[in-house]
Amino acid sequence: MTLTTEFVIRSSALPFVRLAESLPSERVECVHGLCHEGNSRVFVVYLEPTDEVSEEDLSALAEVVETAPLGRASGRDVYQLTIELEDVVSEAFAPERFTATQMEPMVVTPEGWYEKKLFQNYNAFNGMRTRCEEYGIEIDLVSISQNPPEDDGSSQYGLTDRQHEALRLAISRGYYESPRQASTEELADEMDISQPSMSSLLRRGERQLLTTALGSQPRVDALSR
Template identity: 30%
Template sequence: MKYLRLELRYPPALIHPIHRLVDESDAVERDVLLHGSLFDETADTFLFYVEGDIDVYAEALRSVDRIREFEITRIDESGHYVFLTQRRDAVDEAMFGSLRRTGVVVVPPIDFRPDGVARLTVLGDHEPLRDALAGLPDRIDSEVLRIGEYDWRQHLFDPELTDRQFDALAAAVECGYYESPRAASVEDVADRIDAAPSTASEHLRKAESAMMKSFIDLRDVA
């Protein structure tokens, strides 16, 4: 089963008023769609994870007519769950209508970032995935960040390593580079991945950095 890691970039007219907060206000640091129910023909229900000033976020929710109701649950000082129901409109269809098709599954979370960017994972067969991308409105720029075989276990913790970074880490673990005391050297890792020691060392440094940052982000959310 193939998956695509996508970055979608929306023009201002297609950015949801709440997600626009990420651009316009320093009060909201993170806005992540965790789950959604689309069974109703006129309204959708979503669960978001929000980091930042929840009072500013709540005030923005109240100002959007299409949001019917919402409930906020505090996790810690900066993190909150926001459970809301909103009326579906043409903007929603423009954003995600093409991805709602037979043979395609959008795998949450969807991370809404500054500058109208949303990052998400989509899985399915080649042709439905191709058609889903082709069906996106011309105003939405899309970039495929990664393509691979889907593994649910990977998405529990995914630091977004390149293939070479992953190969270097795997080789380092297999040959004992991370054992204590260390049982292998960078040169041993380099031999296993057929690279120069300096290249292997760079792969390991970048992979370790990405993993540590991803782990801290995961701990922060948890």
């Protein structure tokens, strides 16, 4: 089960924090891939036009090696910046230590980096936090929540887990072949249940699949004599 986390990263070694301090909006949005590529030096930065930041201003930043304007998106100026990361940052975010997916653009404020990321589990997040703290980078957790497990494909047909298991076993053993390659008794033995229980699972599963496929509940019409 994956985790959605929101947290703030605080360190004087982080890029763009001083830039955010100098802006009227005190805010810079950017996208980066540090969790995937620890040596990544490319950031895509989004700036409010009212902050009046020029290409020359960005090039003058101590951490910026190369600046490339990309135009405008959603009313904001967009730049691709190649930067020189301090060693503590590139070491702390070494990709072999953990993996996370950036869910929204990172927001840089005078307080640090605000991130919203997806982790595989709590150990993965805690590993990142511990690793960063070893390098003097503080992680303040804002929120953390579990995401529901991914749909395995069976629930979309309304099958229970046991019905799904029984039908898959029956198909794999040739129960629906002509002639049949397996009996309900043999299938029941494999699932360690009684033969009547196996027959019931198959019957109910088949009924559910047919009902779903036909798009309506079965209707019993009165027979006229």
